[in-house]
Amino acid sequence: MSGALLSVEDAVVDLPTPRGNLRAVDHVDLAVGAGKTLGIVGESGCGKTMLSRAVLQLLPKKAKLSGRVMFNGQDLTTLSAEKLRKLRGRSLAVVFQDPMTSLNPVLTIGTQLIETIQEHLELDLAQARQRSIELLAAVGIPAPEQRLAQYPHQLSGGMRQRVAIAIALSCEPQLLIADEPTTALDVTIQAQILDLLAREQQRRHMAMIIITHDLGVVAGRTDEVAVMYAGRVVERAPTPALFKQMRMPYTEALLAALPKLDVAPHTPLPAISGRPPDPTRPMKGCSFSPRCRYSAGRCTTEKPRLSPAETQEHLYACFHPIAAGVGA
Amino acid sequence: MLFFVARRLLYLVPVLIAVSVLTFVIASLLPGDLAYVILGDQATPENVAALRHDMGLDQPIWLRYLGWLWHILQGDFGRSFRTGQTVLQAVSERIPVSFELMILAELIGLAIGVPLAIACAAKAGSAFDRLMTGSAFGMLSVPTFLSAILLIYLFAVELRLLPATGYVPFTEDPVANLRFMVLPALTLGLAEWPGIMRVLRSDMIAALQEDYIALAKAKGLKPSRILFVHALKPSSLTLVTITGINIGRLIGGAVIVETIFALPGIGRLLVGAILTRDLIILQGVVLLVAAGFVIMNFIVDMLYAVLDPRIRHGHA
Numbered sequence: 001m002s003g004a005l006l007s008v009e010d011a012v013v014d015l016p017t018p019r020g021n022l023r024a025v026d027h028v029d030l031a032v033g034a035g036k037t038l039g040i041v042g043e044s045g046c047g048k049t050m051l052s053r054a055v056l057q058l059l060p061k062k063a064k065l066s067g068r069v070m071f072n073g074q075d076l077t078t079l080s081a082e083k084l085r086k087l088r089g090r091s092l093a094v095v096f097q098d099p100m101t102s103l104n105p106v107l108t109i110g111t112q113l114i115e116t117i118q119e120h121l122e123l124d125l126a127q128a129r130q131r132s133i134e135l136l137a138a139v140g141i142p143a144p145e146q147r148l149a150q151y152p153h154q155l156s157g158g159m160r161q162r163v164a165i166a167i168a169l170s171c172e173p174q175l176l177i178a179d180e181p182t183t184a185l186d187v188t189i190q191a192q193i194l195d196l197l198a199r200e201q202q203r204r205h206m207a208m209i210i211i212t213h214d215l216g217v218v219a220g221r222t223d224e225v226a227v228m229y230a231g232r233v234v235e236r237a238p239t240p241a242l243f244k245q246m247r248m249p250y251t252e253a254l255l256a257a258l259p260k261l262d263v264a265p266h267t268p269l270p271a272i273s274g275r276p277p278d279p280t281r282p283m284k285g286c287s288f289s290p291r292c293r294y295s296a297g298r299c300t301t302e303k304p305r306l307s308p309a310e311t312q313e314h315l316y317a318c319f320h321p322i323a324a325g326v327g328a
Numbered sequence: 329m330l331f332f333v334a335r336r337l338l339y340l341v342p343v344l345i346a347v348s349v350l351t352f353v354i355a356s357l358l359p360g361d362l363a364y365v366i367l368g369d370q371a372t373p374e375n376v377a378a379l380r381h382d383m384g385l386d387q388p389i390w391l392r393y394l395g396w397l398w399h400i401l402q403g404d405f406g407r408s409f410r411t412g413q414t415v416l417q418a419v420s421e422r423i424p425v426s427f428e429l430m431i432l433a434e435l436i437g438l439a440i441g442v443p444l445a446i447a448c449a450a451k452a453g454s455a456f457d458r459l460m461t462g463s464a465f466g467m468l469s470v471p472t473f474l475s476a477i478l479l480i481y482l483f484a485v486e487l488r489l490l491p492a493t494g495y496v497p498f499t500e501d502p503v504a505n506l507r508f509m510v511l512p513a514l515t516l517g518l519a520e521w522p523g524i525m526r527v528l529r530s531d532m533i534a535a536l537q538e539d540y541i542a543l544a545k546a547k548g549l550k551p552s553r554i555l556f557v558h559a560l561k562p563s564s565l566t567l568v569t570i571t572g573i574n575i576g577r578l579i580g581g582a583v584i585v586e587t588i589f590a591l592p593g594i595g596r597l598l599v600g601a602i603l604t605r606d607l608i609i610l611q612g613v614v615l616l617v618a619a620g621f622v623i624m625n626f627i628v629d630m631l632y633a634v635l636d637p638r639i640r641h642g643h644a
Contacts, residue, residue, distance in 0.1 A: 056546055089548030101539040106562045106636055116547045151637040167547065 004031035004070075005207045006055065006175055011067035013050050013059060013231075020280040024050040024063070026231035029306075032224075034174065037201060037208045039218030039239070041254065042228035045276055048211045049097075051228070052179050055209075056094060057084055071175070090120040093173035095197075097180035099160035103152040109136075109163055110148030113170060120171045135166040139196060158189035162196070169200055175207045182217065194221060215255050219243055224313075227251045230277055230287035233306055237314040247309065247321035250288045286319070294320040329633070329640060336629050340622060347618040348400070352393045355611035361385070365605045366409050396611075405612035410604055415612030418597055425495060426593035429516065429585070430578035432509055434571060436517025441524030442567070448525070449532035450555055461529070464522035476515040476588045483511060493590040512589040516582055520574055527570055531563035538562075564635055572628035576621035 013025035024047045032038045040048045053059045055069055057076050069076040071092065076084065096102040104112060113132040117123055123131065129148065136144035139162040152160055161181060168176055178197055182190035194210075198221050201208045210218060218225050218239065225242050227235040227250065235248035246252050253272045274291040277283055285300035286292070292299070299319055306317040363379040364371060380386050384395060399406070405415035444464075448457040484492035490511055498505040535541065536559050544558045583595035594617065601609040633640040 058542060058545055085548045085550070087548065088546050094543070094546045096539055096543055098539060102543045104540040104544070104558050104562065105638060107557070115549060115553070119547065119549055151641075153638050154641065164543075167543075 003033065005034040005036075005072065006209075007031040007068075007070045008051070008055065009068040009070065011051065011054055011065065011069065013047070013054050014064045015050075015060065016062055016064075017280060022279045023231055023282065024279065025054060027067075028228075028231075028233050030226055030233065030236075032175065032207045032209060034207055035205045036224070037198075037210065037222040039222035039225040040209060040211045040228060041213065041215055041218055041225060043213050043254070043272075043276065045279070046228045047231040047279075048228050049179055052094070052177050052209065052211055055177060056088065056092065086120070089116050089173075090171045091174045093168035093171070093176050095161070095164050095168045095176065095178045095181045098184040099152075099157055099164050100184065102164055103160055105152055107151075108148065109150055109152065109155070113148070113163075113167055116167055116170050131170070132166075135170055136163070138200070139163075139166045139169070140192075141166070157185050158193065161185060161189075161193055165193070165196065165200070169204070172204060173206055175209070176201065177209045177211070179211045180213070181210070183213070190217075197221075214258070215251075216258055227254065230283075231279060232287070232317065233315075234288065234318070235316040236306070237316075241311070241314050245314075245322075247314070247316040248318050249292050249294050249320070249322060251316075252322055253291075286317070294322075296320065332633060332640060332642070333630065336626060340626055343622050344619060347622065348397060348615055349393065351611050351615045351618060352396060353389075355607050355614075356389055356392075358607065362607055365607070400615070405616070406608040408601075408606050408609045410606055413609075415609055415616070418609060419594065419613060419616055422592060422594045422597045424497070425591050426579065426582070426586070426595065428498065428505075428509060429512055429582060429591065429593060430575055432513035433516030433520060433578060433582075434575055436513055437520025437524050437574070438571065440517065441521035442528060444521070445525045445528035445532060446555060446560065448529045449536060449559070452529075452533050452536075457529075461526070464525050467518060468522040470519070472515055472519050472582070473584050473588060475518050476512070476585060479511050479515055480588075493588075495591050508589075508591075512582070512585045512591060515585050515589075516578070523570055523574075524567060528563060528567045531566050532559050535559045535563045561635060565632060568628055568631045568635065572624050572631075576624040579620040579624065580617040 008028055008030040011025055011028045012023065015022040015024050026047070028047075028051060030038065030040075030051075040051065042048045050059065050063070054065050055071075055076070057069070057079075059065055065077060067077070071087070076087075079087070103109075110129070110132060113135065114125070114128045117128040117131055118125070121128075121131075132148060133144045136147055141147055141159060141162050147155070147163075152163070155163065161184075165181075176197075181197065182193050185193060194217060197208065197210070200206075210222060212218060215225075220239070222239050225237060225239050226233045227248060229250050235242070235246065235251050237246075242251070246255065250272075256270050257272055259269055272291055277287045277290065283289075283303075285298070285302055286295070286304050289295040289299040297319070302319075304317040304319050306315050308315050309321070361376070361380070363376045363383065363385060367375055367379060377386075384392055387395075396406075403416070407414045408418065411418075444460050448460050451457050480492045483490045490507055492511070495508050496504040541554060541558055544554045549558070580594060580598070582593070583599055585591070586593040586595040587599070594613065598610065598613055598617075600606070601613065
């Protein structure tokens with residue numbers, strides 16, 4: 001993993017709750033190279049958002065993080081608040097899930113863009129304004145000059161997410177974390193936003209992490225995919241390799257759960273039966289075993305380690321991987 | 329925006345009519361006939377009947393109300409039968425006192441309450457926060473007459489820094505005026521800050537949990553900008569409301585404080601009118617005070633629109 005722009009090493013996030021300690025992220029290792037894209041996929045509550053907050057060092061106050069988050073050779077977990085602040089928004093940017101709540105409702109679009117630019121770049125107000133207009137135009141917002149004086153509620157959800165992306169891109173970050181950037185949007189808008197992100201990622205040669213629950217989102221848009229379940233990475237592979245041959249039964253189940261157009265009407269949607277394990281009750285065996293149709297033997301008594309198999313790039317944590325040529 | 333203002337102004341009309349009806353009905357329902365009050369206990373029934381007829385008191389209540397309203401619309405609120413002063417004269421003499429007291433008290437309340445609220449919200453749950461929230465709760469339960477007496481004892485009796493009672497108009501001697509005003513304003517301000525602090529603190533704590541604050545942090549903004557711009561502005565709506573209500577309340581004069589410090593304000597005018605059964609002054613002053621309260625709330629509504637664009641554009 002040398003040479004990676006960002007590498008998360010053995011990250012553990014613990015959240016104290018009234019019901020006991022909640023391990024949201026459980027010994028996760030990840031890396032993204034400069035200019036590369038990584039998809040993190042998993043269902044709600046699997047710890048993917050906590051992981052992204054851990055990278056940004058924006059975890060809730062009570063959360064405890066151990067492990068290292070190396071960014072450009074610096075460990076973010078040991079950086080001073082002031083140095084972190086200079087990094088956030090400048091080199092490390094984020095787009096949140098819901099553009100309805102992530103933009104400040106009482107500040108204009110212009111203010112929210114310009115304040116970011118002026119915080120990090122040595123530009124005067126007129127230059128920052130000009131840059132804001134260019135950014136809004138770049139993310140496909142019509143009449144960008146008029147938008148500066150508008151408030152978030154005057155824009156549609158898709159437009160707001162474009163504004164959020166413009167803010168994230170405003171200082172040419174090296175890494176952009178997009179945390180479920182399309183989940184709150186209309187289906188018709190989702191592809192547009194994803195294409196916009198992919199286009200800007202390529203044009204600016206920035207690294208990007210897309211966090212999603214939808215395997216369809218990462219297919220074809222990422223270099224590598226990490227599948228998370230119950231706080232752990234359970235399968236990690238270059239995107240083509242993963243979709244060619246997924247080994248972890250959970251990944252397969254996730255893919256099977258995508259609604260398809262070619263099934264007969266009134267077919268029940270295939271869902272993963274059961275629910276994710278209670279994160280405050282650590283399990284001895286594989287945390288997917290209660291829901292897994294291949295579960296047998298040591299699955300319930302021993303935790304499989306994330307390890308490479310046929311190739312060094314394809315890692316998975318399973319005792320009974322789906323055999324080559326079978327699967328979904 | 330213009331449409332918004334016009335619509336709010338239109339809402340004021342029925343409210344003010346209702347206020348005038350209520351004021352008039354309450355004053356009319358008070359026991360004792362005005363004619364008896366004026367003529368005293370030596371009055372003969374004939375004298376009373378004649379006076380009642382002269383004053384129109386023998387007419388049905390709705391006619392009297394319309395007559396009263398008609399005069400008010402022409403700027404005539406009536407005249408005290410005791411002093412001969414018109415309501416407007418009496419009020420315009422007293423209002424500068426109450427107004428100055430209200431402004432100073434509110435400034436003191438905000439000057440203590442707002443910084444404390446921001447500091448507590450930024451460090452919610454800390455020892456400082458708990459201490460301040462506790463003190464605010466304690467201050468809320470101290471009645472103004474008690475804090476007034478304690479302040480007089482401390483500053484007027486022990487330290488001899490400030491006069492205990494009295495009043496000089498600001499236009500005559502600003503320094504002396506402020507010396508007289510400090511203690512009463514402080515008394516009221518000490519009663520105001522706990523409410524201001526508690527409301528703003530809880531609103532800011534809620535705002536600081538919002539996604540847009542997380543994004544502001546992720547943008548690398550300075551903590552001071554996050555606190556004062558991104559969190560304070562959306563949290564200030566309730567603050568504006570309670571400040572408006574406080575001001576509206578103090579327009580009617582602070583009866584207890586004005587009495588203790590012998591300030592010739594609206595509060596003492598009202599109490600005097602009640603004690604001397606000066607119904608004309610009473611209903612005129614109550615109407616003016618109520619109108620002031622309603623107008624203050626209108627101003628608060630306007631401030632909402634300034635602070636929150638969603639209200640301005642009719643989205644919320």
